[in-house]
Amino acid sequence: MIQVTALNKVYTVPKRGEGLWGSIRSLFSREVEEVRAVADLSFSIQAGERVGFLGPNGAGKTTTLKMLAGLLVPSSGERVVAGFDPSKRDPAFLRRITLVMGQKQQLLWDLPPIETFALNRALFGLDEAEARRTQDELIELLELGPLLNRPVRNLSLGERMKCELAAALLHRPDVLFLDEPTIGLDVRAQGTVRRFIAEWNERSGATVLLTSHYMADIAALCPRVIVIAGGALRYDGPLKDLAERYGGGRKVVVRTRDEAPETLGPFTREDGALVARLPSAEVAAAVDFALRQVAVADLSIEEPPLEDVLSKLFAERS
Amino acid sequence: MFRAFPTLLRIGFAEAVAYRAELVIWVLTATAPLISMFIWDRVAEEGPLGGWGQGEMARYFLLTLIVRHLTSAWVVWELNENIRTGGLSPMLLRPMHPLVFFVAQNLSAMPLRAVILAPLIVGVLWWRPELVWTPEPWTLLLGLVSAVFAWAIAFAAQVIFGSLAFFSQQSLGLFNVYFGLWSLGSGYLFPLELAPDWLRQLLLWLPFRATLATPVELLAGLVAWEDALGLVAAQVVWAVVFVGLAAMTWNLGVRRHEAVGA
Numbered sequence A: 001m002i003q004v005t006a007l008n009k010v011y012t013v014p015k016r017g018e019g020l021w022g023s024i025r026s027l028f029s030r031e032v033e034e035v036r037a038v039a040d041l042s043f044s045i046q047a048g049e050r051v052g053f054l055g056p057n058g059a060g061k062t063t064t065l066k067m068l069a070g071l072l073v074p075s076s077g078e079r080v081v082a083g084f085d086p087s088k089r090d091p092a093f094l095r096r097i098t099l100v101m102g103q104k105q106q107l108l109w110d111l112p113p114i115e116t117f118a119l120n121r122a123l124f125g126l127d128e129a130e131a132r133r134t135q136d137e138l139i140e141l142l143e144l145g146p147l148l149n150r151p152v153r154n155l156s157l158g159e160r161m162k163c164e165l166a167a168a169l170l171h172r173p174d175v176l177f178l179d180e181p182t183i184g185l186d187v188r189a190q191g192t193v194r195r196f197i198a199e200w201n202e203r204s205g206a207t208v209l210l211t212s213h214y215m216a217d218i219a220a221l222c223p224r225v226i227v228i229a230g231g232a233l234r235y236d237g238p239l240k241d242l243a244e245r246y247g248g249g250r251k252v253v254v255r256t257r258d259e260a261p262e263t264l265g266p267f268t269r270e271d272g273a274l275v276a277r278l279p280s281a282e283v284a285a286a287v288d289f290a291l292r293q294v295a296v297a298d299l300s301i302e303e304p305p306l307e308d309v310l311s312k313l314f315a316e317r318s
Numbered sequence B: 001m002f003r004a005f006p007t008l009l010r011i012g013f014a015e016a017v018a019y020r021a022e023l024v025i026w027v028l029t030a031t032a033p034l035i036s037m038f039i040w041d042r043v044a045e046e047g048p049l050g051g052w053g054q055g056e057m058a059r060y061f062l063l064t065l066i067v068r069h070l071t072s073a074w075v076v077w078e079l080n081e082n083i084r085t086g087g088l089s090p091m092l093l094r095p096m097h098p099l100v101f102f103v104a105q106n107l108s109a110m111p112l113r114a115v116i117l118a119p120l121i122v123g124v125l126w127w128r129p130e131l132v133w134t135p136e137p138w139t140l141l142l143g144l145v146s147a148v149f150a151w152a153i154a155f156a157a158q159v160i161f162g163s164l165a166f167f168s169q170q171s172l173g174l175f176n177v178y179f180g181l182w183s184l185g186s187g188y189l190f191p192l193e194l195a196p197d198w199l200r201q202l203l204l205w206l207p208f209r210a211t212l213a214t215p216v217e218l219l220a221g222l223v224a225w226e227d228a229l230g231l232v233a234a235q236v237v238w239a240v241v242f243v244g245l246a247a248m249t250w251n252l253g254v255r256r257h258e259a260v261g262a
Helices: A019-028 A061-069 A113-123 A128-141 A157-169 A187-204 A215-221 A239-246 A280-293 A306-317 B005-018 B020-029 B032-045 B054-070 B075-085 B088-092 B098-108 B110-127 B137-166 B171-185 B197-204 B213-219 B225-260
Strands: A002-015 A031-045 A050-054 A076-081 A097-101 A175-179 A207-211 A224-229 A232-238 A250-256 A267-270 A273-278 A296-302
Touching (some): A002 A061, A050 A187, A050 A215, A061 A076, A128 A157, A157 A187, A187 A207, B005 B020, B005 B110, B054 B213, B075 B088, B075 B098
Parallel strands (some): A050 A224
Antiparallel strands (some): A250 A273, A250 A296
C-alpha cells in the first residue's frame, strides 16, 4: 500500500547572525544552510497494517508524512501510496488517503461539526446515502451525538479531536496518516482515540501510519514500528523485538526470604533484591535456577519501559 | 465540483451568519462613500459641479456603496492567515481547488451583506429622494455585467497579494499599498468625472476604475453608449490579466509550499 525508496528531503534555511549587526548583514548577504530532514529512507507497508512511526522531535516524521500525503515534494527518491504518485494530488488519490494532524485542524471553527461533515461529503463528492451511513457509524463509535450541534469553538480539545477524526474518515480512506492524534489530550480522551483507531482499522481494513510521543499509543496500536532519527531509518520491525534489541532485555527481580547473596548466576544484588537483565530466551532458565538456589519470597519479570528503550536508541545512534 | 457548490454556498452563508457581528462592523467601516457623499453634497449645494447636482452626487455615492459591498472580496486575509498558520495544508488535501472554496465563501456572504446594507440605502433614499432615477435597460444590464467583472478583478487582485504570503511576511503590507492607490484611483472617494483631465486620462490606463467606477457610472446612467462598451472591454482585459497573474502567483506559491512546507 505504501512503498518508499531512498526518500530524501533537504530544506534550505536562511542563516542569520546574532544581534543588530547580524540583522543588518542578513539584509545584504543571504547566507543559507542546508538541513537534511529525511535521509535515504526506505520502507514498505502492506494494506491493513498499523505502523508506529517514532523518532525524537525534528527526526523527520512529519516531513515524511507530508511527503506521503502529497503536501511536500521530496528532494529525491520514490514513493507510491495506494498506487499513486502523491505529488500530483490527483483527486482519486486524495479520496483514498487522509492526514490528521493533532496540531492543525480542518473543522470550521464557528460552526457545529455537523457542518464540516456536510462540507466534506460535498467536497469529496460522496454518495449521500453511503456517506450518511459512514457518518452515523463514526458518530456512534466516537460518541459524538451530543457534540454535533455545538460550535467547534465551544468543544474541548478531546472532543474536537474526535470530531476531527470523524471528518477525516467520512470518505472511508484506505490510508490513514495520523500525526500525533492524541497530543495534548487527557488520559481518558487518549484512550478513546486509541480504541477508536484500533476499531476503525479492524472494521475498514485501512492502513494506519501513526506518529506519537505517547508510548501508550504505540504499545496499544502498533504491532510494527519504524524508528527514525536525524531523518534516517534506525529500526523497522516488530515492536516486541525493539525492546528485546535495545532495551537490554527483560528485568528479572527476585526477592529472597533471607538476605540475598552478592551475586547468584546471572543475578547481582540491587537494593536488597537479586536482579538480572536477560534476553527473553534466557529468562525461564534464570528463574528456574533462582528458585532452586534460594528461598524466593517474590518474583517479577518486567518489560523495559518503551520510553527508556527509545531514548537509549536515539542516544546511541544520533 | 458543481454538485458541491450549493453545499458550499449554504455553509458559507452559515459562516457569514456566525460572523454577523463582525460583518456588520466590516460593512460599517467601509461606509466611506457615505462620508464622501455628505462632503460632496455640501460642495454641490452651491450649484452643479461638472454638471452634477446634489441628486447626482447622492446617486453616485449610494451606488458606490452598494457596488463596493456587493463586489468586495476578503480572500487576501483568508490566504494570508491560512498560508502562515498551515491551515492551507488540509485544504490542499481535499479534492477541490482551495480557490474555488474561497470563491464560494465570498459569494455566499453577499446576501447577508445586502441585508445589512438595506437600512443604509433606505436612509439615503429618505434623505435625498431626488437621487431616484429611471435607468435605461441597457445601462442596467451592462452595469450588472460590469459589476461581475469588477468582482472578478477585485478577487483576483486579492489572490495575487494573498499568494505573496507564500514568499513574504509583508504580503498584507503590500496589499495595503495597493488598497491606498485603489481608494484614490477607483472612484471610491471622489467621482473620477470630477478629477483633473490628466488624472482621468491616466486612470483610464490603470486597473482601479475597472473594479468600481465603471459599474457605478454605468448603473447611474452617466456613461454614453459608445464609451460604455470601451470601459467594459477594458474590464475584460483587466480580468484576463489579473486572473492570469493570480493563477501564476498561486501556482508558484503552492510549488514553493511543496518545497519548504508550512
